[in-house]
Amino acid sequence: MALDKETVMAALDSVALPGGGTLVSRDLIRALTVEAGTVRFVIEAPTPEEARALAPVQATAEAAVRALAGVEAVQAVTTAHGPAAKAPSLKIGQHPTPQQGGPAPISGIDRIVVVGSGKGGVGKSTVSSNLAVALAKQGRRVGLLDADIYGPSQPRMMGVSKRPASPDGKTIIPLQAHGVTVMSIGLMLKEDEAVVWRGPMIMGALQQLLTQVEWGKLDILIVDLPPGTGDIQLTLCQRTKLTGAIVVSTPQDVAMLDARRALDMFGKLKTPVLGLIENMSTYVCPNCGHEAHLFGHGGVAAEAAKIGVPFLGELPLELDTRLAGDAGAPIALGDGPAAQAYAALAARLIAGGMA
Numbered sequence: 001m002a003l004d005k006e007t008v009m010a011a012l013d014s015v016a017l018p019g020g021g022t023l024v025s026r027d028l029i030r031a032l033t034v035e036a037g038t039v040r041f042v043i044e045a046p047t048p049e050e051a052r053a054l055a056p057v058q059a060t061a062e063a064a065v066r067a068l069a070g071v072e073a074v075q076a077v078t079t080a081h082g083p084a085a086k087a088p089s090l091k092i093g094q095h096p097t098p099q100q101g102g103p104a105p106i107s108g109i110d111r112i113v114v115v116g117s118g119k120g121g122v123g124k125s126t127v128s129s130n131l132a133v134a135l136a137k138q139g140r141r142v143g144l145l146d147a148d149i150y151g152p153s154q155p156r157m158m159g160v161s162k163r164p165a166s167p168d169g170k171t172i173i174p175l176q177a178h179g180v181t182v183m184s185i186g187l188m189l190k191e192d193e194a195v196v197w198r199g200p201m202i203m204g205a206l207q208q209l210l211t212q213v214e215w216g217k218l219d220i221l222i223v224d225l226p227p228g229t230g231d232i233q234l235t236l237c238q239r240t241k242l243t244g245a246i247v248v249s250t251p252q253d254v255a256m257l258d259a260r261r262a263l264d265m266f267g268k269l270k271t272p273v274l275g276l277i278e279n280m281s282t283y284v285c286p287n288c289g290h291e292a293h294l295f296g297h298g299g300v301a302a303e304a305a306k307i308g309v310p311f312l313g314e315l316p317l318e319l320d321t322r323l324a325g326d327a328g329a330p331i332a333l334g335d336g337p338a339a340q341a342y343a344a345l346a347a348r349l350i351a352g353g354m355a
């Protein structure tokens with residue numbers, strides 16, 4: 001294989017960062033050049049402290065590039081942004097502006113699909129990120145909006161952490177990860193900063209994420225909702241023209257009870273339910289191959305049949321899915337059993353005109 005920038009970037013994409021993600025997925029590589037066997041690049045950290053902490057990562061990156069065929073010399077430096085130039089300040093969290101008429105589409109976005117659940121922790125964010133990646137792998141232009149304002153998890157799951165730029169203090173430039181355009185309120189806050197807002201501020205923040213982000217042209221925007229049936233769900237369904245909702249549940253009775261509430265809410269808000277997904281459906285022991293159903297099995301399919309909505313599929317409970325999410329590289333990027341299940345789900349949505 002010829003030595004070129006793509007080959008070097010692929011090698012750098014294998015270099016994991018301490019907080020999750022890779023040098024490439026977190027967009028830290030600058031000024032990469034390849035000249036007659038000599039590779040030069042800059043690792044640009046957001047702060048001088050982070051730059052110091054990246055010294056071992058630089059060594060790993062140099063070794064990864066040096067191992068490529070045709071590389072004779074590697075010259076890498078790690079720098080920091082330094083104190084950020086004073087950008088026009090963008091305030092996230094404000095009172096919503098009134099909207100005339102009914103739910104409005106977002107210009108440039110063909111379909112908006114929300115992913116919801118009744119209960120927390122059933123895998124809504126995992127499904128959203130993996131579905132986004134699986135759809136992007138099948139050639140769709142995909143956006144992922146993390147609307148879980150109280151507990152944003154997409155920055156970690158997609159391996160992004162850079163604060164999105166706002167060149168004019170109004171528009172927000174989203175980030176790119178694994179072929180997906182990503183925006184989360186978590187990117188505008190410090191990782192452990194809590195959002196302590198009342199309903200109107202939340203609605204205003206959501207409105208900003210939907211309308212001030214430069215999404216570009218998308219075939220589908222996937223919105224990862226917070227759990228439950230609160231202000232965010234209400235605002236989104238009433239103000240934005242949605243293609244529909246996907247409801248994720250585990251097969252457990254308590255999860256299904258809450259999922260029914262979510263379904264009831266979408267019914268009341270006249271948001272079409274595109275289908276149900278059963279997550280953490282089966283567990284195959286990696287040592288002996290025994291298949292177990294830790295949270296039961298088939299409950300979601302039975303519910304879908306009962307209420308007459310499509311059952312979109314079941315996803316296995318597996319350690320690799322959790323590890324991949326924590327590492328910022330969704331499991332759907334690979335080709336194992338979970339990735340195949342997500343690929344089938346993506347293909348089904350595309351075939352049905354939903355993505």
Ligand SMILES: Nc1ncnc2c1ncn2[C@@H]1O[C@H](COP(=O)(O)OP(=O)(O)OP(=O)(O)O)[C@@H](O)[C@H]1O
Pocket residue numbers: 117119120121122123124125126127148151153226227279280315316317318319321322323325326
């Ligand atoms: N199929 C799976 N196999 C293994 N682990 C999973 C699976 N689905 C989700 N998880 C893990 O379970 C945890 C909760 O998942 P996730 O954050 O996606 O749920 P959620 O419904 O979005 O939660 P929240 O209510 O906090 O938003 C995460 O650590 C995730 O990695």
